Structures are given as C-alpha cells and as structure tokens.
Amino acid sequence: MxxxxxxxxxxxxxxxxxxxxxxxxxxxxxxxxxxxxxxxxxxxxxxxxxxxxxxxxxxxxxxxxxxxxxxxxxxxxxxxxxxxxxxxxxxxxxxxxxxxxxxxxxxxxxxxxxxxxxxxxxxxxxxxxxxxxxxxxxxxxxxxxxxxxxxxxxxxxxxxxxxxxxxxxxxxKNLQVKHEVGNFRLPIDQVFSLKGQGTVVRGTIMEGVIQNDETLEVLPSGLLVKARQLQVHNAKVQKAKAGQRVAVNLPNISTTEIKRGDVLVHSHTYETTDTIDVSLQFVKKLQHPIKQRSLIKVHIGTAEVLGRIVFFDRNEYEGEYSEEVLCQIRLEDEITAKRGDKFIIRRPTPVETVGGGWIIQAKGSKYKFGKETLHRLQKVKEGIPEQRVKQALAKHYLLEIKGIQAETGLTNKEMESLIEYGKIIQIKKGQFTGSDIVLDLKERLINYILSFHQTYPLKAGVSKAELLSSLMNSFPSDLVEYVIEILQEEGIIQRRESLINSVEFKPHFPKAWKKRMEQVVSRLESDGLTPKLFVEYGREAGLPEKELHELRYYLIYQKEAYELSDKHLISVKNLVDSVGTLKKKYPQELALGQVKDELGMSRKYLIPYVELLDSLGITQRIDKKRYWT
The missing domain is CATH 3.40.50.300 (P-loop containing nucleotide triphosphate hydrolases)
Known part of the structure; x- marks a missing residue:
C-alpha cells in the first residue's frame, strides 16, 4: 500500500x-x-x-x-x-x-x-x-x-x-494539501474542560502550523492565550500542521470565554469583519425567492452567524441555478475570515439551505446600488496582481519569474512593479518569494527561538540544523536560511558557532532549580582539583537527572567548567589558579612528578589533569616532559 x-x-x-x-x-x-x-x-x-x-x-x-x-x-x-x-x-x-x-x-x-x-x-x-x-x-x-x-x-x-x-x-495521493505556509488558523468546533488541565479546544487546522507554548489569540474576542499542550489523536505532540485535527490545552481561561465558531490564530495575524463581499450561487429549487436584505444564517468554518444579503443589481433572486451573483452579506456579529474562504447560507425560517459561495473581499464597505459597484466587485473577484501572486506563492513558496507569470498571467510590467514595491523578494539568483511569506517565516523563527529559550534556559541557543529541520516540512531550506540571515542583519538574532539565539537572551539557571544548581556549582568549586563524580553533586543537591544533564552542558559551554573525564568536571577557576601556581614554581618545563608534588594530586586525578592541559593547548608534551605553550 x-x-x-x-x-x-x-x-x-x-x-x-x-x-x-x-x-x-x-x-x-x-x-x-x-x-x-x-x-x-x-x-x-x-x-x-x-x-x-x-x-x-x-x-x-x-x-x-x-x-x-x-x-x-x-x-x-x-x-x-x-x-x-x-x-x-x-x-x-x-x-x-x-x-x-x-x-x-x-x-x-x-x-x-x-x-x-x-x-x-x-x-x-x-x-x-x-x-x-x-x-x-x-x-x-x-x-x-x-x-x-x-x-x-x-x-x-x-x-x-x-x-x-x-x-x-x-x-x-494527488490531492493538493492545505497550506502549512501562511498564518496559523484553527476554527474551533469543540470546547470542554478537563480536571487538572483547564479548558481544551479542538478543531481541524485550516492552514499554518502551531507549536507548543506559543502565544495565540482567540477571535473575534481578541483574548490572548497560551498553548500549553497539543494532542493529535490523544498523543502529545510539539507541533501540529494544516490538515491535522488537534486538541489544544488553554490554561487560565474559562470555557465560558471561548465557544464553537471562535478561531484560534497567531496573535495579530488576522482581523475580524462584519461585512463580506461574496460570489454566491443558489440551490436548484428555492422554496421562496431571496429578497433584498433577507435574513439568512451564514455558516463559515465552524461559525454560524445571522446576516442580511445586499444585492446591487436586483431586489430579489429567483434566477438560474448556474448564475453567479456578486453581492454583499452584512453580519450581525463579527467573524474571522479572509479572501477565498467558502461558506454556506441557510434560511432561518422556513429552515433550508439556499446557497453558498466564497469570499472575494473579507472587509467590505457600503456601496451604491448599480452597475458601477458590480464592475468593481468583478475586478475584486478577479484579484489585483498582488493577490494573484500571493495565491501562487502560497502553493509554491519559491518561483522563478516565469513560474509566477505562468501561475498568474501577469505582464512583465506588473511583475516589475511588484518587485519595485517590495511585494516580491528575490532570495537568490532567479528565485523569488512573497514579502508576506518572509514576514510569516520571520515570526515563526523568532517564536521558535524564544520558545526554545523558555524551555531550555541553560542552553546558549538552538542549532541551525534543528531550526531548519523544524520548518523544512513547511518551507524550502533556502528560504529558511535567507530569513535567518535577514534576522541576523537586523540584529534580532545572533550566531555563536553552530548555535542561534535571540540577542537579548543570556543563558541562566531556571527559577525552579536555581538554588540547587548554585549548590552544585559551589560544591564543585570547593572540591578544587579532586572533584567527585558529577552525578553525586546532583544527588546531594536533589537535582533531577535531566536538569543535572542540562547544567553540565551549560557549565562546559559557558566555559565555567572543563571535562576532567567523561564523569568528572573541574571548575575553570580552580584550573586557572592551579596553572598559575605551577607556572610560578616551574616557569619553563613541567614533569609529572612536579605536578603531583606541587598540587598534591593522586594518580586518579593527575593523569586526566595533565592530559586536559595538553588538550587545551596550555602545555605541550615532548617525551616525558611538558612545556608551557
């Protein structure tokens, strides 16, 4: 199969x-x-x-x-x-x-x-x-x-x-998949509460990607929430993508503050609207004509809201089934929607499905009755060049100029104008993307890095390989690397060796374990050049294995400790002090016995100690003696 x-x-x-x-x-x-x-x-x-x-x-x-x-x-x-x-x-x-x-x-x-x-x-x-x-x-x-x-x-x-x-x-297998690129949007169809967890919402992700611990917005209320836990079919996941059905735990809010029909989005990425311009078709057999300003129920995503149809070329509809009607729906409550979204309309009484269509403009205005408005709506339906390019790049992310033109039918002059005004961006020779895609990817990268810092405060940063891996299912690697370079140039992130971090971030002990970690560091320093097994310091301080492992990584990476062996660390301060002592007594060369006598070390620590000096380039071994470099 x-x-x-x-x-x-x-x-x-x-x-x-x-x-x-x-x-x-x-x-x-x-x-x-x-x-x-x-x-x-x-x-x-x-x-x-x-x-x-x-x-x-x-x-x-x-x-x-x-x-x-x-x-x-x-x-x-x-x-x-x-x-x-x-x-x-x-x-x-x-x-x-x-x-x-x-x-x-x-x-x-x-x-x-x-x-x-x-x-x-x-x-x-x-x-x-x-x-x-x-x-x-x-x-x-x-x-x-x-x-x-x-x-x-x-x-x-x-x-x-x-x-x-x-x-x-x-x-x-040949079906076009939902867009993982683009802003995250989850129409909510279930809201419930779990003991010890708080409010949980469910839905099918319409587009984009959600990651654990992201800050999200509930629309149309504008309530800001935190995604504390994600589940796909009862299994915990770190992220979920367009097309997946996901449950999101939203602690610290009540089930009365959120309902079916609301939409969960990345904050400040979508607007709400109560006036939509639409392309509409009706069912084959209407029981009654649809009159101007008829009250209807609009079903869009998981939302149901009352509204009134506003025609601009007639006072009622009883036409042919195949006829497309460009009109407007004025809603009694706001919804979250964008161009291209599909909807159904039903008559409240007598109850029946009367039609459906798609949104050609999510934030409509009041227009005059007549042909001029219809002509304007037709142009909106066809789409301005920028909208057509957005739709093409939302499917392909990166295209050559000829590819964009093949998808959109735009002229050379129209393409030049979009490039001039920064709507289309060249990321490498012959490869173009949309400015909105770059902005979305910037936000995702920043959110991922900040979330990483929050989860791993002891780590200096996230590896570039991990960043690329986390986004490669949604974006081409060339595009991710381009945006990483832009964020570096803008001074938002920085690279240190293979790691990337926010410029404002400094590795630090997590608040919950700060005192115990400080205890480990203090005891490591007090044991000088003869430290115990590193795991013993963790046991003494009551530090869990995972946190001790993170602390070990932190001390080595921040140059606060060196590996004396795979099970022992030595404080950098103690090592520097001991080197100063040895240089003062033996300024030219160094024998193994001299180190042993001066520092009072047993063979268990002596050999790893001098080998560490060699590996750090502090000394160089020639025959049986070592010389300062």
Whole structure:
C-alpha cells in the first residue's frame, strides 16, 4: 500500500441511518456516538472523530457527520475542514433527500474529491448490486461523485474495508494539501474542560502550523492565550500542521470565554469583519425567492452567524441555478475570515439551505446600488496582481519569474512593479518569494527561538540544523536560511558557532532549580582539583537527572567548567589558579612528578589533569616532559 506523507481529514456524509457511524467504527475501531442521547436514539447529534491508522504508519482523521436534517449545522461545521468525502449510501434505500442536501453543501464548499461507499450490501441480492450502483450514479450525475470510485461494503462484517482503504490512498495521493505556509488558523468546533488541565479546544487546522507554548489569540474576542499542550489523536505532540485535527490545552481561561465558531490564530495575524463581499450561487429549487436584505444564517468554518444579503443589481433572486451573483452579506456579529474562504447560507425560517459561495473581499464597505459597484466587485473577484501572486506563492513558496507569470498571467510590467514595491523578494539568483511569506517565516523563527529559550534556559541557543529541520516540512531550506540571515542583519538574532539565539537572551539557571544548581556549582568549586563524580553533586543537591544533564552542558559551554573525564568536571577557576601556581614554581618545563608534588594530586586525578592541559593547548608534551605553550 503506497504511503501518505501529508495530513488529511476525511468526512463521512449521507442520509440518516445509512451506516456512517458503523462504517467509521469498522474502519477505525472507534464508536463516534459518545453522547447518551446518541446511544439511546441511535443517531449522531454531534460531530464524531476517529483516527484511521494506515499500514504505512500515517494517521488520517475521520469525521462522522450527523445526517439528520435537524443537525445540519453540525454537519456544515464538520465538512468545513475536510479534504475528501466518503458519501455513504445504503444499498437498500439509495440516494435520499438528506443526501441531496449534503451534496449541495459539498458543492458550495468546493470539496473536490469523493468516494461512494454503498453500505448494507447484504440487504440486497448479489445479482441486483450492479443495478443499485447504476441507480445511485444516475442520481449523483453532475456532482463531484459522478466519476467517483464505488466500494460495496458490509460494515458489520468488515467486508470491503481493505479495498476502501486502498481507494482512500489513491484519491488522496494527488490531492493538493492545505497550506502549512501562511498564518496559523484553527476554527474551533469543540470546547470542554478537563480536571487538572483547564479548558481544551479542538478543531481541524485550516492552514499554518502551531507549536507548543506559543502565544495565540482567540477571535473575534481578541483574548490572548497560551498553548500549553497539543494532542493529535490523544498523543502529545510539539507541533501540529494544516490538515491535522488537534486538541489544544488553554490554561487560565474559562470555557465560558471561548465557544464553537471562535478561531484560534497567531496573535495579530488576522482581523475580524462584519461585512463580506461574496460570489454566491443558489440551490436548484428555492422554496421562496431571496429578497433584498433577507435574513439568512451564514455558516463559515465552524461559525454560524445571522446576516442580511445586499444585492446591487436586483431586489430579489429567483434566477438560474448556474448564475453567479456578486453581492454583499452584512453580519450581525463579527467573524474571522479572509479572501477565498467558502461558506454556506441557510434560511432561518422556513429552515433550508439556499446557497453558498466564497469570499472575494473579507472587509467590505457600503456601496451604491448599480452597475458601477458590480464592475468593481468583478475586478475584486478577479484579484489585483498582488493577490494573484500571493495565491501562487502560497502553493509554491519559491518561483522563478516565469513560474509566477505562468501561475498568474501577469505582464512583465506588473511583475516589475511588484518587485519595485517590495511585494516580491528575490532570495537568490532567479528565485523569488512573497514579502508576506518572509514576514510569516520571520515570526515563526523568532517564536521558535524564544520558545526554545523558555524551555531550555541553560542552553546558549538552538542549532541551525534543528531550526531548519523544524520548518523544512513547511518551507524550502533556502528560504529558511535567507530569513535567518535577514534576522541576523537586523540584529534580532545572533550566531555563536553552530548555535542561534535571540540577542537579548543570556543563558541562566531556571527559577525552579536555581538554588540547587548554585549548590552544585559551589560544591564543585570547593572540591578544587579532586572533584567527585558529577552525578553525586546532583544527588546531594536533589537535582533531577535531566536538569543535572542540562547544567553540565551549560557549565562546559559557558566555559565555567572543563571535562576532567567523561564523569568528572573541574571548575575553570580552580584550573586557572592551579596553572598559575605551577607556572610560578616551574616557569619553563613541567614533569609529572612536579605536578603531583606541587598540587598534591593522586594518580586518579593527575593523569586526566595533565592530559586536559595538553588538550587545551596550555602545555605541550615532548617525551616525558611538558612545556608551557
């Protein structure tokens, strides 16, 4: 089975009681109906989540979406972050009304990949299964599933599961992955509290990367929080990437301060808005026309907010299904969104899905009714050169000029203008990136280095190799090295040998262990040239093994101690004092016996001591004597 290297989320969609939850359990071993009411009524009410372990070791996220009409809001929140849809259709019932509404929602959210899972094949005679497939495909003509692979299943007996897994691999391997470059954004779909942990939120990362201990912002409230712990499928991780489902522990805030629909972002990277300019399409059959300023519910990401449609070329809509309408939605509450985000609109009463589309401008203004506004919105939809370049570089990070032009259709003059105004930056001969990508990478590097200093206060810095490794899955190494050089030139970071640190950082003892570490250093100095095993100093001071190891590294790197052996350290001060004593008594040459007599050392320490002097270049051994260098 060919492996996957990226992170994907798969949604189970379809009519109620067609076997989505049973199929999820057959694939993953997880029963996603966790609520008492779900067990009693045997229907899914909330979104269900489960990890799908593949043979190559990769783990996919499965979202079991509620199928009942009453729970369509949860369904929309679930499919907002998925890469692939498995449409579950029971062999004995076929495509049902709720399935069709799910199909409309998937179309508006522009989800491209799908698989048809025909469940309960044991309910239909074997010779009729081919006819069942034909009928289902006829119903799905004109949707993303018209050419989708079909798998027949019996979830209870786990018949067809391996075939389905292989089809999943085949469909995902050529799928464009979510952007790990760009600012981190996590639409929240679950908020709960754990005893001893505090508030925890869950969601599927829409774009970017989150790392442990980062400072984040909750939008639209603007509340600043700290990510104290990250988990992906119940396993602790140091970072999580676009496409992964993640749980984030947010201590020191209440569950009343954050809710489903909020968005977790890097601080000061996103704005909120209550007016969005949109490209909108409507469902095939509207029960009633959509009038000017009609009240609607907007579902975007995991948020649901009331708003009103503002048309600029009509007073109501009852047109063709394929018609695109450029208009505006004015919201009653602010949302976090950006250009390109997809959304669904539903009528509050009578309740129905009426359409969906994408945001062409996240912060709209008030415009006049008429053709002039429509012309302006069309230009906005097409995108100004800068926006088109942003979209191209968000996929490729680094491109040659010809590559950018092939992606965007921009002229030489337009490209020259973007370079002149610093929107496109050349990082090496022939390779260009966007200024926004450089700014984002700067912030990530700085945050990583500061987080490293906070976690390892005794270490002088983080190695360049570790920095490159931490970001190479998101950015090309050439780009990371370029930004490291820029931060050095700007005096924000500095390099010392192979290590990189913030210019404002000085290695220091962590507050929690400061007194015990000072005790170790004091006793090491007091033992002069005959130190004990270094681990004994740690035991005496009650210093844990990990912290003692960090202290040893600190003392050596900061030139406060030298290694006398692999188990002994000697204070630099004591070594310098002893060298001064020896030079004063024996200014020209030095014999082993003279060192022993003058310093009163046993052979256990004598040999390592003189070999240390040799290795430091303080002395040079010729035959049986040593000479000062």
């Amino acid at each position: 060919r492996g996957l290297t990226n992170h994907y989320t798969i949604g189970m969609a379809g009519h109620i009681d067609h076997g989505k939850t049973t199929l999820t359990k057959a694939l993953t071993g997880v029963d996603t109906d966790r609520l008492k009411e779900e067990k009693e009524r045997q229907i899914s009410i909330e979104l269900g989540y489960a990890p799908l372990q593949m043979e190559d070791g990769s783990i996919l996220s499965i979202i079991d979406v509620p199928g009942h009409e009453r729970f369509i809001r949860q369904m929309i929140a679930g499919v907002a972050g998925i890469d692939l849809v498995i449409l579950v259709v029971a062999a004995d019932e076929g495509v049902m009304p709720q399935t069709k509404e799910h199909l409309e929602i998937l179309k508006f959210l522009q989800i491209k990949k799908g698989i048809i899972a025909i469940t309960k094949k044991d309910k239909v005679e074997e010779e009729l299964l081919e006819l069942v497939e034909e009928e289902i495909l006829d119903e799905l003509e004109g949707t993303i599933f018209q050419d989708a692979p079909v798998v027949f299943l019996n979830s209870i007996k786990k018949d067809g599961m391996e075939e389905l897994k292989q089809v999943i691999i085949n469909e995902l």
